[in-house]
Each structure stands twice: as structure tokens, then as C-alpha cells.
Amino acid sequence: MAMKAVRARKPLTRIQRENRERILEAALEVFSRHGFRGSTIDQIADEAAMSKPNLLYYFRRKEDIHSELIHRLLETWLAPLEEMNSDGDPVREIRGYIRRKLEMARDFPRESRLFANEILQGAPRIKSMLEEELKSLVDKKAAVITAWMEQEKLRPADPRHLIFAIWATTQHYADFDVQVRAVLGPGRDGPGRFEDAALFLEEMFLNGLLPRRDGLGAEPQVQ
Amino acid sequence: MAMKAVRARKPLTRIQRENRERILEAALEVFSRHGFRGSTIDQIADEAAMSKPNLLYYFRRKEDIHSELIHRLLETWLAPLEEMNSDGDPVREIRGYIRRKLEMARDFPRESRLFANEILQGAPRIKSMLEEELKSLVDKKAAVITAWMEQEKLRPADPRHLIFAIWATTQHYADFDVQVRAVLGPGRDGPGRFEDAALFLEEMFLNGLLPRRDGLGAEPQVQ
DNA sequence: ATAGCCTTTGTCCAAACGGTCAAAAATTCG
DNA sequence: CGAATTTTTGACCGTTTGGACAAAGGCTAT
Structure with missing residues (x-):
């Protein structure tokens, strides 16, 4: 059974830090205009110049962001x-x-x-x-x-x-x-x-x- | 000659008046909480205790409401x-x-x-x-x-x-x-x-x- | 270099979405 | 009454949505 690592307490890598920030910055832009329900993951991914699955690699759910x-x-x-x-x-x-x-x-x-x-x-x-x-x-x-x-x-x-x-x-x-x-x-x-x-x-x-x-x-x- | 305004095509029936009000009342409740994008026609129809197609009979588009x-x-x-x-x-x-x-x-x-x-x-x-x-x-x-x-x-x-x-x-x-x-x-x-x-x-x-x-x-x- | 992890992506899915439509049901009116 | 009209509904459609996943591509330490 392939184990998907539980992303719990490991230190963040450089790329993780950078990309999480990029996502949060983009999400701030989108959420602040449209509210939670009015915003879509696609919009945020777009704003962050990142693919949707890539974004979801850093934040499992929209709500987490x-x-x-x-x-x-x-x-x-x-x-x-x-x-x-x-x-x-x-x-x-x-x-x-x-x-x-x-x-x-x-x-x-x-x-x-x-x-x-x-x-x-x-x-x-x-x-x-x-x-x-x-x-x-x-x-x-x-x-x-x-x-x-x-x-x-x-x-x-x-x-x-x-x-x-x-x-x-x-x-x-x-x-x-x-x-x-x-x-x-x-x-x-x-x-x-x-x-x-x-x-x-x-x-x-x-x-x-x-x-x-x-x-x-x-x-x-x-x- | 000046024509009658497009608006004045037909007077609204009693049911039309009542149902339009019911929809607007419900929509006010929903839109005021979730904003335009965050609200759905289903929510509004639900709040108005009316089926979605029925609601759309009175307002052709969500935006019209x-x-x-x-x-x-x-x-x-x-x-x-x-x-x-x-x-x-x-x-x-x-x-x-x-x-x-x-x-x-x-x-x-x-x-x-x-x-x-x-x-x-x-x-x-x-x-x-x-x-x-x-x-x-x-x-x-x-x-x-x-x-x-x-x-x-x-x-x-x-x-x-x-x-x-x-x-x-x-x-x-x-x-x-x-x-x-x-x-x-x-x-x-x-x-x-x-x-x-x-x-x-x-x-x-x-x-x-x-x-x-x-x-x-x-x-x-x-x- | 290469093994092992980290990152990215294309593809896919089920649910939710806005909206259509024809037909059934209810109402209005002669 | 019955015919015309209005109202309601169930079924349906194409698109968007949040999210899953495996496979591919990079990176880094040995």
C-alpha cells in the first residue's frame, strides 16, 4: 500500500515556503474581492500563475487557504x-x-x-x-x-x-x-x-x- | 407618434405580484449574506419555498433578481x-x-x-x-x-x-x-x-x- | 550517477451550477 | 361549463466547481 506522507511536522523546504506565500498572496487578492463562496480555486491558481493541482498540493482544500x-x-x-x-x-x-x-x-x-x-x-x-x-x-x-x-x-x-x-x-x-x-x-x-x-x-x-x-x-x- | 413604453406591455397578475415579492424577499436574505457570486438560484428558490424552474419563470436570470x-x-x-x-x-x-x-x-x-x-x-x-x-x-x-x-x-x-x-x-x-x-x-x-x-x-x-x-x-x- | 524524495501536471470525477423546455396543473374568463 | 391563459414542475443540458490521482519531471545528497 503506497503511503501518502502525512504532511505534519516536517520543516518546510524553500520551494514550499515560496509557493505557499505565492498562493496566500493570490488568495488574498481573490478572497478579499469575492468572499469565500464567491471565489474559486481556479481563480486563485490563475492569480498565482500555478496549475490547480499544483496549488492543491500545497493546500489540500480551498478552506485551508x-x-x-x-x-x-x-x-x-x-x-x-x-x-x-x-x-x-x-x-x-x-x-x-x-x-x-x-x-x-x-x-x-x-x-x-x-x-x-x-x-x-x-x-x-x-x-x-x-x-x-x-x-x-x-x-x-x-x-x-x-x-x-x-x-x-x-x-x-x-x-x-x-x-x-x-x-x-x-x-x-x-x-x-x-x-x-x-x-x-x-x-x-x-x-x-x-x-x-x-x-x-x-x-x-x-x-x-x-x-x-x-x-x-x-x-x-x-x- | 410616441409609443407606449415596452415596460407597460401587460399588467401584472395577482400571482405575479405576490411571487415576485416572495422571490425578492428571499433573494435579499441570500444575497445580503453571500454576495452575488456566493449565492445560488437554488438557495433563493429554497428560501422562497419555490422550485427553481418556477423561480426562473418570474426572473429569467439570476442577475435580474x-x-x-x-x-x-x-x-x-x-x-x-x-x-x-x-x-x-x-x-x-x-x-x-x-x-x-x-x-x-x-x-x-x-x-x-x-x-x-x-x-x-x-x-x-x-x-x-x-x-x-x-x-x-x-x-x-x-x-x-x-x-x-x-x-x-x-x-x-x-x-x-x-x-x-x-x-x-x-x-x-x-x-x-x-x-x-x-x-x-x-x-x-x-x-x-x-x-x-x-x-x-x-x-x-x-x-x-x-x-x-x-x-x-x-x-x-x-x- | 543514481536513488529517493519533492514538485508539477494531465486527466478524470461527482456534485453543483445557471438555465432550458415541454408538458402537466391550475387559474381566469367568456 | 369549456377554452384560453397562466403557473408549476420534472427531466434535462452544458459548464463550472472542488478535489483526487497516478504518472512524469526535478532536485539533492550520497
Whole structure:
């Protein structure tokens, strides 16, 4: 009986490392546009310039590729929030978080869309991770924000909805990129788009839309 | 002589009206979860409790169903922004817009996800509508907001990015519902979720996070 | 060089897919 | 009623899909 080696714990060869990366890169491109069900192995193989059986030599099932992508993504995804430091200046920390998330939307739009696709479809593959890891991280950071508010360094507000708002506004520039470009039009569209967004969001989250009533007239200084 | 539009060939029968609605309702459920490519006619027929050939008697192609849904949606979708009135009080108008959008996220989450799916996939079917109708509506309302800012009724800010921020934050509660629920957990989750969101967003958009420095309230002076 | 493993490919398959069609069943209408 | 029309269905078709497999082609260490 010919034994098919169980690809379990052997170290990866150079070719294996290279080709797995090529496949994951191609799969990110495809999955992020069409979602899991809307993507085909043929599309991915095509994108990776590889034959389908060859691709299936590296990943036995379509789902394995998707699973690997999603799991890698989550680490990266939580990092910016992890970085928010309870010892820092609240305004600086929140501004930094907004900036980091916006940079991720700019530099990793496919990852953002991959994630959005998964959530839109009901997060069938990562629901438990959301309920455990993500929830506990948000709980932790919500407590930090609440403490800041109790020290009256920030206005009182629901910290969880604040986090949602930061997620929503920043990821919007990756996930709804087509719409953003369409609305801004060829004139206003361009690389400066993210700079404008950053300026707007920082101002918005910190000061809101109401005119200031302190009679000082200057923009708010942050320590 | 002008001819009657092709459309008006025959009036729909009662059964046609009923079944077309049943199909569209089922298709909304399916498309909003899986996107166009990820959905199958069988799924939709199943959801509508109808045989596939029967369904195809009412809509010749899968794309026709999707197209009908998307076109119906867009009218509803633009309405809340249309309602924003340049004669009204800016704060009241913006607050009203946020509230209306949030109500839509609460009452029509499937429509929101259908739209999100379409945009995520690059808006292949509605790109031109975004560039024309949506863009011109946003341009119009951006001008209104700009005027408010010039009258110093609002702080100066990019009106288009403000509109994006309102879209993003409100639609988030429909599109990322699974994530929101997971993070809030069984305790904080519930119908009150949207009420909390509304309170947070209104406060956030209008006042921001910084403590007030107008010396009128009980909060401490900084500097 | 050559044995032994790693990699690639052509071929194949069963299921799922979008869609057709003719005929049966139900409805409408004179 | 019965005829005309509309609605429903089972059977079917060509294509696409995820995946299996054995055989062929490379690579590398001895």
C-alpha cells in the first residue's frame, strides 16, 4: 500500500515556503474581492500563475487557504488596539490609534476587505475568536478608556461604541474605497485622500462639530 | 407618434405580484449574506419555498433578481441624506441624519449588507450610479454643510469626510452586527444597543471627546 | 550517477451550477 | 361549463466547481 506522507511536522523546504506565500498572496487578492463562496480555486491558481493541482498540493482544500489567511490576519488586526497604552496621554493615545488604523486601511486594504467579507457573511469561521479574543481585548481597553473618562481627561461616553466608531470610520476607507473614490471624484481623489481623512477624523473625534465656546479661538493644543 | 413604453406591455397578475415579492424577499436574505457570486438560484428558490424552474419563470436570470433589488435599494438609500434641509438648524439636521441612518441600519440590515457586499466587490453593477447620482447628491449636501460652517454654526471640517463618517458609523451596526454583538457580549447586547449607539454618536459627532473648556460647566479647566 | 524524495501536471470525477423546455396543473374568463 | 391563459414542475443540458490521482519531471545528497 503506497503511503501518502502525512504532511505534519516536517520543516518546510524553500520551494514550499515560496509557493505557499505565492498562493496566500493570490488568495488574498481573490478572497478579499469575492468572499469565500464567491471565489474559486481556479481563480486563485490563475492569480498565482500555478496549475490547480499544483496549488492543491500545497493546500489540500480551498478552506485551508482561507483559514490560514484569516488567522494570520487577526494578529495584525488586533495589534493597533493592543498598542493603546493606559499610561499614555489619552488624547495622544486615541489619536495614535486612529492614525494606526487609518494607515492599515491605506496599506492593507485587501486584508480589511477580507475581514469585512467574513463578518458580513456572519463570521462563520471566526465567530468564536470574536467572542473570546476580540471581546476580551475590547473589554480591557474599554476599561482603560473608562478610567480616563473618570479622571476627566475625556468626556464621558460609551467606550465600546467609541471603539466601534473608530473601526467603522477607518476601515470605511478600505472597504468602501470604490464608493469613496466615486464620491470624491477624479479631482479630489488621490493619495492625499488619507491625509484629509486623518485630519478630519482626529478633529471630529476630539472636538466634534460644534463651534468652540471658550472664546480663545485657537485650535486645541494637545500637550 | 410616441409609443407606449415596452415596460407597460401587460399588467401584472395577482400571482405575479405576490411571487415576485416572495422571490425578492428571499433573494435579499441570500444575497445580503453571500454576495452575488456566493449565492445560488437554488438557495433563493429554497428560501422562497419555490422550485427553481418556477423561480426562473418570474426572473429569467439570476442577475435580474439582483439588479431589481439593487435598484430598489438605491432610492431608499439616498432618501435620508436628501432629507437634510439647508434651511433647518445645522445641529438638528445633522443629528436627524445620524438618527435616520441608524434607524435604517436597525430596520433594514439586509439592505445595508446587500449594499456593502456590492461595494466590497468593487461595485461592478452600480459604479456609474455612484459616480453620477450619489456623487451629485453628496456634492449638493456638502455645499450646504460648507455654508453652515462658513456661517460659523459648525466648526470647519471636510463635509465629504463628515458624510463618510456618518455612513460608516451607522452602517457598521448593520454590516458588522455579528462583531458588535460578539464584542458587547450577551449582557450588553439587546435592542438597547441601537439606543446606546445613537446617544454615543450624537454626542461624539457634536462635541467630541475632549472635555469642554468653556468654563461654563462643572468640568475642570485645562491650562 | 543514481536513488529517493519533492514538485508539477494531465486527466478524470461527482456534485453543483445557471438555465432550458415541454408538458402537466391550475387559474381566469367568456 | 369549456377554452384560453397562466403557473408549476420534472427531466434535462452544458459548464463550472472542488478535489483526487497516478504518472512524469526535478532536485539533492550520497
